[in-house]
Amino acid sequence: MYAIRIFPRLSNPWRSLNVAFSQPANYATTTQKRANLEEKLGLPERPKKPASPYLMFVKKTFPEYAKMTPKLPFKEVVQKLSEQWKKVDMETKKKMLNEYHEKLQKHPEEVEKYYSSLTDAQRVQLEAAKQDKNEVKKKRRTMQELKKTGKPIRPVTSFGLFVRDEYTKMQSKHVFGPSAMKEISKKWNNLTPEEKAPFTLRYQEAYKAYEKNLVDWEEDMVRQGKESLVRTRSRPANGEPKKSLLVKSAEPAPVKPLINK
Known part of the structure; x- marks a missing residue:
């Protein structure tokens, strides 16, 4: 536990190598799906918000285009697709946009039906998990803010x-x-x-x-x-900043080693 704080990669010295070798050599043929909160809890899949026309276009054309240009960096592939999207005729874009708005209007109703289909226990479980997730996000944002301020x-x-x-x-x-x-x-x-x-x-x-x-x-x-x-x-009390007061430095209770003598 303490070693992880002292040496971030000490707990698994092969971690970086494992990550490197686990990445697919050709991203065109492999897609990684990030499990959402419901999937992690083993609940039925929640209806997803429909993707925009541009994202749908990228999702559809990306695998094929990346397969034709396997050595092209991901960022450049997306840039090429963005250029292709600009060349799509307005009639096609309008049709995709109409379909997107139709799905977008139906989405709230689908989500409501989804939550209604859950049992009371599942809803409680999901709500607790959401609160935990929000707390983690809040702590992460605070840590990022502290790092920026030079704490x-x-x-x-x-x-x-x-x-x-x-x-x-x-x-x-x-x-x-x-x-x-x-x-x-x-x-x-x-x-x-x-x-x-x-x-x-x-x-x-x-x-x-x-x-x-x-x-x-x-x-x-x-x-x-x-x-x-x-x-x-x-923190200030009654709007008046507190005066500087250094507490006498003393080593806190010694850290208990990993094993006893």
């Missing part, structure tokens, strides 16, 4: 610093992933307090700098009117 990153713990130092040694022994973490964790548990002290000191110094930078960042966010991004205790 200071919490330093890695003393155990994390030890992992960083030791993992390079494990790599030289051709030991990776969970096996390496198990060995590193066991070594950390066997260290004396004196041997752990340098790592604890490094963390405390980094944490002290982090807290100072965090307070400065929060004050800047409050000045910009972005109080929702800062901690509750750092």
Whole structure:
């Protein structure tokens, strides 16, 4: 768990290779469908909103055109199709547009019938899943906003610093992933307090700098009117900004290693 934060790809060092080899060599003959929420829950398929005439044209012509130009980048294929769409006669476009509007008008009724066909338990299950999905989206947007504003990153713990130092040694022994973490964790548990002290000191110094930078960042966010991004205790009270107050830096409860001694 902690190794993933220290080394994002440590949990699966072959991940990038797997992704590379799993991609189809010819995208013209392979399409990947993303499962919607209903499919993930094992519910009947929900009626989809009709695609626009242009998207229908691209969907219909893309496979054949891409097969004829397998070496052409995806972006360029779409650009070529966009040029072809401009050449389609107005009569054909008008017919496709009329069909699109007819389907679009029927869609709300189809969706209503779909939800009416679900049982009470299925509706509750779906509503709960939607709320969870919205919460995930909200957190993701908040994280993106925090990243854009330059929020200071919490330093890695003393155990994390030890992992960083030791993992390079494990790599030289051709030991990776969970096996390496198990060995590193066991070594950390066997260290004396004196041997752990340098790592604890490094963390405390980094944490002290982090807290100072965090307070400065929060004050800047409050000045910009972005109080929702800062901690509750750092938000203005009664319209008056709080005075800067650095809490005495101290290492939080030590992180529990992956295995016990």
